[in-house]
Amino acid sequence: MTVGRIIGVGLGPGAQDLMSVRADRLIRAARHVAYFRKAGKPGQARRIVEGMLHPQAVEYPMEYPVTTEISVANPRYNALLSGFYADWTGRLAALVGLGRDVVVLCEGDPFFYGSFMHLHARLCGQVPVEVVPGITGMSGAWTATGQPITWGDDVLTVAMATLPEEELTRRIRDTDALVVMKIGRNLPKLRRAVHAAGRDDQAWLVEHAQMPGQRLTPLAEADSVTPYFSILLIHGQGRRP
Template sequence: MKIGTIHGVGLGPGAQDLMSVRADRLVRGARHVAYFRKAGRPGQARRIVEGMLRGDVIEIPMEYPVTTEIPRSDPRYNESLSSFYTGCTRHLATLTQAGEDVVVLCEGDPFFYGSFMHLYTRLSGLTPVTVVPGITGMSGAWTACGSPMTWGDDVLTVLMATLPEEDLTRRIRDTDALVVMKIGRNLAKLRRAVEAAGREAEAYLVEYAAMVDQRVTRLCEADVVTPYFSILLIHGKGRRP
């Protein structure tokens, strides 16, 4: 019997016309489409492909058992997610064993801070898996700023706002160009770290990059922001001709 394939498809930063040709083809032709979402929410990946799916598509929403209800430092957090990813892996592998292909929708790039990588490591060796790279959210964010991100020998650092405040401050101070993701509930802490590093005047917040609600604001001028879909940027100023 033919074995099906799992396709981890990068959808890019949020606009359908920023998807690759391969991603577009796979999404439009898929009979089985899986995607991650928070319980009770449609999910950003599913929003991106609205209107693209075939009429007889079978959707497989994979709902996180926990997001912010338990601290990441609590052992129950990893235990709950590990069990969740194992269950998702089992379900998808069962479909491929029956000869079905499955497209897993991935915001940005599947191998860049995404949930798909947790499936990929579990699926490898069980069933064929392919990955379609996508434009990262941070690429969409610095393009929205209309300014080059790195020059010459600039060092680019990518941080998660979930890091301890002292680590954020040190790394922000020591790098040339900066991207901070996963801001969420950590916006106040991130502001303090940027200020302590003496770089508040250089920092931008980009909300909903490449989406209809896109907004670019200097951090020092930002008042009300939507931190879940925000990325903080500090552009490099390195060597140039």
């Protein structure tokens, strides 16, 4: 019996020409394409591949039951998302059992803070699963600044703006180079943490890196609310020959 597979495909930071050749080939040939999105929205992953999908491709939008409506600390948040991933694990596994290959579109890299990781953990051992890496969003962001993010022995820290403020402050203060992701409504907290760490004049905010509407702003001049797809950067200034 023919057995299909799940293929998590990294789309890179947002521009079609920054995808790998392998990702481009798989996406254009796919007959079954799944992607995550917020209810009522087309989805960032789907937007990136606009015009690439085969005319006969069947699409499976996986709509989150919750995003920012309730706090991540609320037990309902984990319960709702756990049920969501379990449901889609079953649906995708059923397609594979029918001999279908399913391409799951993943912004950035599938194994870097992406939703696909939660499907991967559940599907492995049930069905064949493959992963195609992609350029991360943070790489797209620091490239947009025109400056290297690290030099010599610089230590790079990647943090989430969802961390408690004191923890954010500590990590910002104690690293050479910094990337902060998942900003959105957390920008006021992040701004306070950067100030407390004494690094206001070093911080840049990159919105929609490598996408239409890309914008670079010193943190001190940034709005109080910023898109979810925004990244804060502090460039390292380490050893150079």
